[in-house]
Amino acid sequence: MSRAVSFAKRNIRRTPFQALAASMVMFLTFLALMIFIILAAGSQTALRYFESKPQVIAFFKEGTTDTDVSAIENALQQETRVTNTKFVSKEDALQIYREKNKSDPALLELVTANILPASLEISTQTPQDLQGIAEILKKEPVVSDVIVPEDVVQTLTQVTGIIRVVGGATVGFLMIFATLVIVMIIGFKIRLKRNEIEIMRLLGASSSFIRSPFILEGIFYGVAGAILAWIISYGLLWYFTPFLQGYLGEVKLLPVNPLFMLALLGGSLFLACFVGGLGSIAAVRRYLKIQ
Amino acid sequence: MIIFNSVSKRFGSTFALDNINLEVKQGEFVFIVGPSGAGKSTLLRTLTREILPTSGKITVGGVDTTKIKTSDIPLFRRKVGVVFQDFKLLDDRTVFENVALTLEVQDKSDEEILKSVEHTLKLVEIWDKRNLFPRQLSGGEAQRTAIARAIVGKPDVVLADEPTGDLDPKTAWGVIQLLNEINSWGTTILMATHNQEIVNTLKRRVVIIKAGKITKDSKEGKYE
Numbered sequence: 001m002s003r004a005v006s007f008a009k010r011n012i013r014r015t016p017f018q019a020l021a022a023s024m025v026m027f028l029t030f031l032a033l034m035i036f037i038i039l040a041a042g043s044q045t046a047l048r049y050f051e052s053k054p055q056v057i058a059f060f061k062e063g064t065t066d067t068d069v070s071a072i073e074n075a076l077q078q079e080t081r082v083t084n085t086k087f088v089s090k091e092d093a094l095q096i097y098r099e100k101n102k103s104d105p106a107l108l109e110l111v112t113a114n115i116l117p118a119s120l121e122i123s124t125q126t127p128q129d130l131q132g133i134a135e136i137l138k139k140e141p142v143v144s145d146v147i148v149p150e151d152v153v154q155t156l157t158q159v160t161g162i163i164r165v166v167g168g169a170t171v172g173f174l175m176i177f178a179t180l181v182i183v184m185i186i187g188f189k190i191r192l193k194r195n196e197i198e199i200m201r202l203l204g205a206s207s208s209f210i211r212s213p214f215i216l217e218g219i220f221y222g223v224a225g226a227i228l229a230w231i232i233s234y235g236l237l238w239y240f241t242p243f244l245q246g247y248l249g250e251v252k253l254l255p256v257n258p259l260f261m262l263a264l265l266g267g268s269l270f271l272a273c274f275v276g277g278l279g280s281i282a283a284v285r286r287y288l289k290i291q
Numbered sequence: 292m293i294i295f296n297s298v299s300k301r302f303g304s305t306f307a308l309d310n311i312n313l314e315v316k317q318g319e320f321v322f323i324v325g326p327s328g329a330g331k332s333t334l335l336r337t338l339t340r341e342i343l344p345t346s347g348k349i350t351v352g353g354v355d356t357t358k359i360k361t362s363d364i365p366l367f368r369r370k371v372g373v374v375f376q377d378f379k380l381l382d383d384r385t386v387f388e389n390v391a392l393t394l395e396v397q398d399k400s401d402e403e404i405l406k407s408v409e410h411t412l413k414l415v416e417i418w419d420k421r422n423l424f425p426r427q428l429s430g431g432e433a434q435r436t437a438i439a440r441a442i443v444g445k446p447d448v449v450l451a452d453e454p455t456g457d458l459d460p461k462t463a464w465g466v467i468q469l470l471n472e473i474n475s476w477g478t479t480i481l482m483a484t485h486n487q488e489i490v491n492t493l494k495r496r497v498v499i500i501k502a503g504k505i506t507k508d509s510k511e512g513k514y515e
Contacts, residue, residue: 200392
């Protein structure tokens with residue numbers, strides 16, 4: 001095995017441009033794969049977040065008393081679909097607003113507690129319960145508006161589905177493309193080394209001895225591409241984390257769990273070995289006839 | 292050691308070998324001579340199992356090469372060293388690495404390779420050239436390297452296909468003397484050539500082939 005590795009290293013060193021081209025193709029393939037996986041995992045986490053927090057928010061009209069709010073809260077607590085209710089007073093709303101916009105003094109100056117309405121956040125057992133609870137709340141005369149985040153869940157479900165389909169198709173296409181590039185490059189190298197192969201054959205080299213360096217070479221291109229893609233994608237994610245965190249608000253996606261990234265690396269390496277190995281085995285079977 | 296029993300090889304309608312019957316004993320030095328296209332190289336290539344005869348049987352060291360399993364061919368080839376007219380050295384490997392390749396394909400340990408290659412390169416007198424690449428060698432040095440590569444695995448037989456074809460007469464004699472010395476250690480040598488001077492001076496067994504047929508087989512023969 002160590003001899004096959006040293007033969008593979010020699011093959012790679014002898015044709016550095018082909019090696020670079022193969023590694024770059026694998027890098028682009030795995031970069032696309034990792035970006036789609038990160039997007040899919042992120043949207044899935046966001047979806048789960050919204051699904052796990054099914055909430056209806058009812059905003060109260062000006063002049064609503066504590067008694068009115070308590071009456072509505074009491075009525076809702078009788079509902080088995082409701083798991084929790086939380087009253088957010090005008091002052092609480094201002095506090096939340098201030099917290100969210102603490103970096104923008106101009107926005108803070110413009111808003112007072114009087115502008116912001118008091119509200120009631122109602123959590124339900126499942127997202128399907130939201131619409132029913134919203135209908136009850138809409139009938140209350142003190143309620144000015146009801147927000148149901150069902151649309152968010154629906155949109156996120158659609159987005160996740162699209163990412164999966166588009167990502168899957170793109171990555172599938174790139175995997176096939178990368179495999180074919182490996183077949184082409186290893187095939188080219190086999191032709192380039194036909195003299196050496198002929199000599200090794202006459203010296204009594206076994207088929208596996210002649211073939212294994214080419215297979216290892218294909219695997220190397222896959223692994224090199226996957227590792228580089230992982231480093232770049234992790235680097236990009238790390239760099240953009242502060243920027244993205246502002247958009248995501250309460251959805252705890254970032255910073256990405258290192259265990260997730262390690263699993264992504266492990267999975268990618270496995271796939272890289274598979275794609276590189278498959279491409280080089282196909283090339284060896286196609287172009288390297290040993291007798 | 293080597294027995295050709297009614298061996299024929301046909302390429303299309305042409306007979307490259309036509310009913311060859313030949314026996315070579317262990318330790319013999321045999322010249323296979325004849326004009327170009329007579330079938331000398333084909334004969335040697337049947338011995339390395341590069342070519343399968345159309346009919347007949349070839350036995351090398353008791354092994355019927357026509358019936359050998361594909362997976363066993365590499366093991367069989369390790370018993371047969373080959374030297375070519377154009378040396379067939381690998382340009383990107385040094386003299387040492389070219390010779391070591393024989394043992395590397397046999398999966399020998401690094402220590403054993405180092406020892407055997409050093410010993411062989413000293414035998415063929417190119418130890419001081421061990422770090423040079425083939426393009427830096429003279430024809431004679433390149434052929435000595437090729438011979439070293441052929442014998443480093445201690446084969447029972449060495450097949451030399453026109454080993455002096457690309458060399459000047461003086462260098463050619465050096466190569467022949469080296470092959471003669473290897474033969475004196477007990478290695479069987481079959482050498483295809485059409486160099487009359489070498490054949491006639493060395494006075495060894497001569498097998499003449501013409502149009503795929505053995506026309507003459509004589510001990511201490513002559514080639515005219």
